[in-house]
Each structure stands twice: as C-alpha cells, then as structure tokens.
Amino acid sequence: MKYLAFALFIFANTAFADFRVVFQQPKNPADAVVFRLLGENHALEEFVDTLSRGIQVPVRVPIIVRSCGAPNAYYYPQDRSVTMCYELFSEHFQVLQRKFGNRLSSEEVAKAVASEFLFALLHELGHAVFDLHQIPILGREEDAADQFAAYFILTVKSYSILQHAPIYMEAFKYGLFDKLVRGKTLYSDEHALSEQRLANLVCWGYGKEPQQFQEVAIAIRMSQHRASRCAKEYAQMERSIRSLLGDKLRINSHGQPFSPVSMESANAIGSMLQQYKCLACHDVNARKIGPAFRDIARRYRGGDVEQQLIFNVMAGSTGVWGEVPAPGLHNIPEVDVQKMVRWITSL
Ligand code: HEC
Ligand SMILES: [Zn+2]
Numbered sequence: 001m002k003y004l005a006f007a008l009f010i011f012a013n014t015a016f017a018d019f020r021v022v023f024q025q026p027k028n029p030a031d032a033v034v035f036r037l038l039g040e041n042h043a044l045e046e047f048v049d050t051l052s053r054g055i056q057v058p059v060r061v062p063i064i065v066r067s068c069g070a071p072n073a074y075y076y077p078q079d080r081s082v083t084m085c086y087e088l089f090s091e092h093f094q095v096l097q098r099k100f101g102n103r104l105s106s107e108e109v110a111k112a113v114a115s116e117f118l119f120a121l122l123h124e125l126g127h128a129v130f131d132l133h134q135i136p137i138l139g140r141e142e143d144a145a146d147q148f149a150a151y152f153i154l155t156v157k158s159y160s161i162l163q164h165a166p167i168y169m170e171a172f173k174y175g176l177f178d179k180l181v182r183g184k185t186l187y188s189d190e191h192a193l194s195e196q197r198l199a200n201l202v203c204w205g206y207g208k209e210p211q212q213f214q215e216v217a218i219a220i221r222m223s224q225h226r227a228s229r230c231a232k233e234y235a236q237m238e239r240s241i242r243s244l245l246g247d248k249l250r251i252n253s254h255g256q257p258f259s260p261v262s263m264e265s266a267n268a269i270g271s272m273l274q275q276y277k278c279l280a281c282h283d284v285n286a287r288k289i290g291p292a293f294r295d296i297a298r299r300y301r302g303g304d305v306e307q308q309l310i311f312n313v314m315a316g317s318t319g320v321w322g323e324v325p326a327p328g329l330h331n332i333p334e335v336d337v338q339k340m341v342r343w344i345t346s347l
Contacts, residue, residue, distance in 0.1 A: 031086035122149035207234030
C-alpha cells in the first residue's frame with residue numbers, strides 16, 4: 001500500500017508537469033530543412049527533457065513546433081503552450097545562407113540557426129515560467145526572458161548556443177533580423193534592438209566565464225568599459241533569478257546536473273527506499289522519526305552537499321534535525337546511498 005502511494009506520488013510529480021515537444025509536419029520545403037535540423041537524433045526532445053528537470057512548472061507546457069504561415073515564436077497564456085514557428089528559422093536560414101554562403105559552410109549556418117532556435121525557445125519558456133509562477137518583474141519582460149534564457153544556458157553549460165553569436169552579429173550588421181521581422185516600428189517594439197540583446201547575452205557569458213567568451217566578446221566589439229562590469233552584472237542576475245524562482249529552479253549554481261531522475265529510476269529508487277527501510281523513519285512530505293525528504297531537499301537546495309549527505313546517512317548523525325539520532329547504515333552500498341541522496345535532493 002505504502003509503496004503504491006509512493007509510486008503514485010512520483011508519477012504525479014514527474015510525469016505530467018513538464019515541458020513536452022510536439023512536432024507537427026512542416027507545410028513547405030523550406031520549413032522541412034528546420035524540421036530535419038531539430039528532429040535529428042531527438043536532440044530537441046533531450047534538451048527539453050533536461051529543462052523539465054531543471055525548472056519546476058505546475059502544469060504540462062506543450063511546445064508546439066509547426067508551420068504557422070508567418071515567422072513567429074510565442075507563449076500563449078490562455079492554454080499555457082509555447083509555439084515555435086518553422087518560418088522564423090527557415091527565413092533566417094535562407095537569409096544567412098544568401099549573405100554568407102560564400103564564407104560559411106551550410107553546416108555552420110545550420111548550427112547557428114539551431115542555436116538560435118534553442119535560445120528563442122528558452123526565451124519563450126521564460127515567459128511561460130514568469131506567468132505560471134506569477135514571478136514579479138521590473139523593467140521589460142522581454143529583457144527578463146533573455147536573462148532567464150541566458151542563465152539557463154550558462155548554468156547547464158550549453159555554451160555552444162552562445163558561441164554562435166558572431167554569426168548572428170554578421171547578420172545584425174546588415175540590420176537583417178530587425179528589418180525582416182519588425183520593419184519601421186523597430187523603436188517602439190517591446191524588445192530591445194537585436195544588437196543590444198546580443199551584446200547583453202555575450203556580456204553575461206563573459207561575466208560568468210571570461211575565458212570561454214573572450215573571443216566572442218571581441219568578435220561582437222564589446223567595449224572595455226562594459227566588459228569590465230560583466231562579472232558584476234552576471235552575479236546580480238544570478239542572485240535575482242535564484243531568489244525569485246526559489247525552489248522552482250532545480251539546478252545548483254555550479255551547473256551541476258539537477259539529479260537526473262527518470263520515471264524508471266524514480267521507481268527503482270522507490271523500491272530501494274523500501275528495501276533499506278528508510279521509509280520506516282522517513283516520508284516524502286511529512287516528518288516522521290526523521291525529517292521529510294522534501295524538507296531535506298529544501299534545506300540543501302543549491303548547495304554542494306552530496307558527499308556530506310552520503311557520509312551522514314552511512315555514518316549516522318544527530319543534532320542536524322533535532323534530538324533523535326539517525327542510525328548508521330554501513331551495510332548499504334555507497335552507490336545506492338548516492339542514488340537515494342540524489343533523488344531526495346532533487347525533490
Ligand atoms: C531509524 C530511523 C531512520 C532510518 C531507518 C533512516 N533514517 Fe534517515 N534520518 C533519521 C533521522 C532521525 C534523521 C535526522 C538526524 C539528525 O538530526 O542528525 C535522518 C536524517 C536523514 C538525512 C539528512 C541528513 C543530514 O545530514 O541532513 C537523509 C538524507 C536521510 N536521513 C536519508 C535516509 C535514507 C536514504 C535512509 C535509508 C537508507 C534513511 N535515512 C534511514 C532516521 C532514520
Ligand atoms: Zn518575448
């Protein structure tokens with residue numbers, strides 16, 4: 001009985017509230033190029049899977065990738081879905097290839113467009129997360145969504161997305177994207193100019209990892225003055241994001257993987273906790289003889305504590321959570337303890 005309730009708990013928490021990619025068949029040949037680019041090797045599904053583990057959302061958010069008849073990408077609050085139109089990227093693909101085909105291989109152009117897609121997707125998910133969790137925002141929401149995207153990219157170290165920035169820069173030099181999408185209403189748009197958005201992204205990257213981003217910063221001609229302030233800018237952004245998202249953000253600031261708990265491994269861990277009698281003293285949500293697993297996760301959120309917790313569980317402890325001592329559990333293999341601790345801290 002107890003195990004069933006446990007399994008249902010895990011199911012309810014990991015299976016339904018997540019981001020989920022829904023591909024629709026492209027309607028014209030230009031869109032098919034982007035479809036192939038994203039669909040290959042399930043790269044997009046994997047990326048989105050990582051996101052689902054990193055950011056907690058209260059409902060399932062479908063990410064619909066389709067031909068829309070216009071270049072666009074948006075979050076729609078009424079049904080809490082994100083739509084990514086092939087056209088936005090097929091158009092950029094064509095423009096980039098036309099302008100730079102003689103200098104860049106089509107693979108390079110494709111990579112730049114795929115990176116742009118991932119960035120745009122994260123930006124839209126930023127809007128989704130702000131809405132779903134009613135996150136307060138000062139300044140422009142569009143800039144906040146860029147910060148959300150950049151923070152995620154830099155924290156899980158998917159740098160390659162930003163490393164393609166110089167290629168976008170080439171395009172921006174010709175004013176291509178803004179003219180293409182926004183025409184004469186450019187200055188009244190809710191987004192900052194594309195060049196500024198790009199410079200911000202590179203600044204945050206440079207602020208966090210100067211070595212990684214030095215070349216890109218030079219390529220987009222960032223001023224010395226701005227560059228010297230990027231580390232502070234990044235630190236402030238990180239502090240704000242972590243404080244606003246709180247325990248909805250399931251990654252620590254070292255970019256350590258938010259414990260990769262799939263449905264299967266969650267069930268395996270359920271039976272492990274049963275087998276080793278942890279559930280005699282612990283419950284996921286409530287305090288028993290020992291602290292609730294959720295409270296343990298909350299207390300150590302963002303900290304680098306895995307080794308310490310493994311040690312405490314195996315050696316036993318007292319006084320961390322109160323007077324009642326935890327027994328030493330030396331006879332359990334350390335690999336199993338590690339799996340359980342990772343799962344507990346991922347809650
Ligand atoms: C006999 C009861 C009992 C059993 C069995 C038990 N625990 Fe605990 N556990 C406790 C108590 C009590 C504490 C709090 C100890 C303290 O305050 O220092 C605790 C603390 C913890 C902590 C937090 C440690 C810290 O340093 O904050 C973790 C993680 C944990 N237990 C995991 C497990 C796992 C995994 C198992 C099964 C392998 C398990 N426990 C089995 C009673 C138990
Ligand atoms: Zn936006």
